[in-house]
Amino acid sequence: MRVGLGFDVHRFQEGRPLVLAGVAIPSPIGLLGHSDADVILHALMDALLGALALGDIGDHFPDTDEQYRGISSVQLLSRVMDLITARDYVVSNVDVMVMAEAPKLSPYKKEMIQKMAQTLQVSDDQVSLKATTMEGMGFVGRREGIAAQAMVSLVRCTENV
Numbered sequence: 001m002r003v004g005l006g007f008d009v010h011r012f013q014e015g016r017p018l019v020l021a022g023v024a025i026p027s028p029i030g031l032l033g034h035s036d037a038d039v040i041l042h043a044l045m046d047a048l049l050g051a052l053a054l055g056d057i058g059d060h061f062p063d064t065d066e067q068y069r070g071i072s073s074v075q076l077l078s079r080v081m082d083l084i085t086a087r088d089y090v091v092s093n094v095d096v097m098v099m100a101e102a103p104k105l106s107p108y109k110k111e112m113i114q115k116m117a118q119t120l121q122v123s124d125d126q127v128s129l130k131a132t133t134m135e136g137m138g139f140v141g142r143r144e145g146i147a148a149q150a151m152v153s154l155v156r157c158t159e160n161v
């Protein structure tokens with residue numbers, strides 16, 4: 001078994017859509033990034049890459065490359081999954097923690113879990129998503145942005161879970 005850890009932060013910017021775990025969340029404000037700035041999927045991709053010591057998302061999808069401008073992070077996650085499956089690994093479980101003062105994410109959690117599970121080619125009960133505020137403290141508490149942390153475990157196809 002291999003485990004990986006990922007973390008990412010994106011700042012809020014007016015006029016941008018808010019996309020989290022591949023789901024468009026109704027919000028007057030979105031996150032700034034070269035891609036769609038899906039902070040949850042970025043943390044998740046770094047965890048997947050980390051599990052197999054494959055570098056980070058910036059190594060694979062540089063933010064200086066125009067082909068990634070505005071790209072859906074679901075597409076990037078699919079490409080990361082190709083790297084994982086090509087090495088004969090599958091996802092065993094994923095645990096994601098998102099730190100956001102707003103919006104309230106609980107109404108969207110089920111859809112977000114389904115989207116991640118579908119892209120990771122696992123069942124919904126292998127994917128956990130939790131949200132917390134920062135109780136008004138720090139950059140998240142000041143509503144300057146959203147942070148996300150992810151842990152994954154991978155198993156070789158031939159390995160017992």
Ligand SMILES: Nc1ccn([C@@H]2O[C@H](COP(=O)(O)O)[C@@H](O)[C@H]2O)c(=O)n1
Nearest residue numbers: 100101102103104105106131132133134
């Ligand atoms: N953006 C968020 C933040 C939190 N939640 C849910 O609210 C619960 C309480 O959050 P605290 O930060 O006050 O502990 C938390 O456990 C989540 O269920 C949310 O949905 N969206």
Ligand SMILES: C[C@@]1(CO)OP(=O)(O)OP(=O)(O)OC[C@H]1O
Nearest residue numbers: 033034035037058061062063068
């Ligand atoms: C995803 C990429 C590539 O479009 O851009 P951003 O959306 O800016 O995201 P970030 O987490 O800052 O870095 C990874 C980038 O290479």
